[in-house]
Amino acid sequence: MMKILFYDTKSYDQESFEAKLPFYPGMKIDYLKSELTPATARLAKGYDAVCAFVNCDVGTETVLLLHECGIRAILLRCAGFNHVDIEKACELGIRVMRVPGYSPEAVAEHAMGLALAANRRIHKAYVRVRENDFSLGGMLGFNFYQKTAGIVGTGKIGAAMAGICHGFGMKVLAYDKYRNPSLDFVEYVSMEELLSQSELVSLHCPLTDETYHLINRDTIQKMKDGVILVNTSRGGLVKTEDLIEGIRARKFFAVGLDVYEEEKRNVFEDRSDEILESSITARLLSFPNVVITSHQGFFTQEALDAISETTLRNAAAFEKGEATGNEVK
Ligand code: NAI
Secondary structure: OEEEEEOOOOHHHHHHHHHHHHHOOOEEEEEOOOOOOOOOHHHHOOOOEEEEOOOOOEOHHHHHHHHHOOOOEEEEOOOOOOOEOHHHHHHOOOEEEOOOOOOHHHHHHHHHHHHHHHHOOHHHHHHHHHOOOOOOOOOOOOOOOOOEEEEEOOOHHHHHHHHHHHHOOOEEEEEOOOOOOOOOOEEEOOHHHHHHHOOEEEEOOOOOOOOOOOEOHHHHHHOOOOEEEEEOOOHHHEOHHHHHHHHHOOOEEEEEEOOOOOHHHOOOOOOOOOOOOOOHHHHHHOOOOEEEOOOOOOOOHHHHHHHHHHHHHHHHHHHHOOOOOOEOO
């Protein structure tokens, strides 16, 4: 019997995994609501593997504690792994597996949803109409049709977003270290050219040392005036202070964020009863042309199905000593 301890579990995670578990006999899952952090890592004693989500802290200290507890595998039920000390895990013989590309369309559709909502001020219209205010002041948007979209990172999600923009009748520019050969309608350009020509810039590259604060005062200055910026990738790609400065300087027509630097404490939690002390999020939310969602790009039925299926397949392969192709090394 392989015993897996799930951290940071919400009811929808549990439902999705419980539905699949009968097809994986020999596996037992216990669910915890707490995130995996150095403070909770010791709870994993007696388990073979832990399963963590995107906001868990699987840094050096956690990995060392998991090793002490006898954990042999870290199952990530997400694509990104920038929150895991992979090197330490490998050194200690802990296998790390993830779910790459569970539904690129889910995230790409959400990115376009944010772009549209922010552009056409749908977030404001929703509230206004509920108050019997049917006026249109302050809600003038612009057509995406025949405008230019700049896609930064054309992996699975970026490619899906490029396809959506193409379907909207936009010219699609892209910047990536590696070209995606399936995107014959996309023109690859330098980052500078992409920024200077795009009315919509959408970020889809991973957070690495190289991409940390990719969007900063300098790169914001290179963007077209009246640009729409969408980030569904990772908060650290955008230097929030510089973004706020740019919004104040009227550089952006609109901004749509599914991820932002300060999200860690907020993500998936109901904090509506709290008084948020010093919150950059609150500052961002005070602007009429900013729409923020809480890391929900992945959150579709199809994506949850794929996440539970691949995670359990990863666990089964680990148990049999087989490779899955989903290892992070
Ligand atoms: P992927 O690995 O298929 O594609 C990433 C692309 O970024 C690759 O083509 C790579 O060459 C490119 N890239 C890497 N470094 C770069 C750089 N310095 N400059 C430009 N391009 C660079 O990844 P996928 O599946 O498309 O996911 C992209 C990101 O989306 C993930 O890293 C994750 O952070 C984020 N994500 C967000 C979700 C959400 O719910 N909001 C859900 C899933 C992923």
